[in-house]
Amino acid sequence: MSSLQNKVIWITGASSGIGEALVYECAKHNAKIILSARRESELIRVSKTANLNASDFFILPFDLSDTTNAKELTQQVISKFGRIDILINNGGQSQRAEAIETSTETERTLFEINYFSAVNLSKAVLPFMLKNKSGKIVVISSIAGKFGFYLRSSYSAAKHALHGYFESLRLEVEKKGVSVLLVCPGKVKTNVSLNAISSSGDSHNKMDESHEHAMSAQECAQQIITGILNEKEEILIGGKELLAVKIKRFLPKLFGKIIRKQSPY
Ligand SMILES: NC(=O)c1ccc[n+]([C@@H]2O[C@H](COP(=O)([O-])OP(=O)(O)OC[C@H]3O[C@@H](n4cnc5c(N)ncnc54)[C@H](OP(=O)(O)O)[C@@H]3O)[C@@H](O)[C@H]2O)c1
Secondary structure (H helix, E strand, O other): OOOOOOOEEEEEOOOOHHHHHHHHHHHHOOOEEEEEOOOHHHHHHHHHHOOOOHHHEEEOOOOOOOOOOHHHHHHHHHHHHOOOOEEEEOOOOOEEOOHHHOOHHHHHHHHHHHHHHHHHHHHHHHHHHHHHOOEEEEEEOOHHHOOOOOOOHHHHHHHHHHHHHHHHHHHHHHHHOEEEEEEEEOOEEOOOOOOOEEOOOOEOOOOOHHHHOOEEHHHHHHHHHHHHHOOOOEEEEOOHHHHHHHHHHHOHHHHHHHHHOOOOO
């Protein structure tokens, strides 16, 4: 992809963190942006900060925990811009609760938000992309999609599931002009730990030490845009924590020792 100029880009989780930073980066590239998340007031704030022209953005609030209306949402985007070039499935919620304390209801919610929303939205936009023989689906996974970790059983499982689904989808649609990019951030300084679901079902409400000093959301968003422009299939973004992915692959016994010593926070 040579440029994002005038590309229609739908970003979920656009009200905060990595999604918010992606809005600012896409705005710099003069893209047309659909901003989605639950909090409409925050989406309006982001659109104002990005200084977008009225004709270049569309605010479409909805809850990722129920995307059975994905086709209707997509139709609203098509009515506004006539096409969708890039869908960025970024919105998500983490977990800070032991598996034994996590209710089935919470496990299902984490799967709806982190897995089924990406599947449902992607399936809704695909017919339009396939008709145009062009399009890109970006999925924000995590290094938790590469290995399990303390207090993140269902979150990590949902992120792992994204890889199985979207690697399969890629094989099916790439010859028809649609590409898939899987992004695995390590630690990025956002509200992800504050917003993570706890064993009570409420927000964890604490900033993890490891996120406090992590890469900025802006740097992460810039690397995602570079990955999109360079037609990457999968990218890892973060600091030294990314080494764990390579160690697990090449030295699994050492990985087992190292991962057990890490703080959950
Ligand atoms: N930060 C990291 O270190 C890190 C590492 C690996 C992966 N990730 C992934 O990066 C993505 C973005 O997270 P972030 O770090 O930017 O966290 P964040 O600051 O907490 O942002 C999360 C975004 O998702 C939206 N969201 C959450 N639950 C939603 C729901 N039920 N319905 C609709 N929107 C919802 C939030 O908007 P509303 O609250 O307005 O709905 C917000 O815009 C997530 O998929 C996360 O798993 C982050």
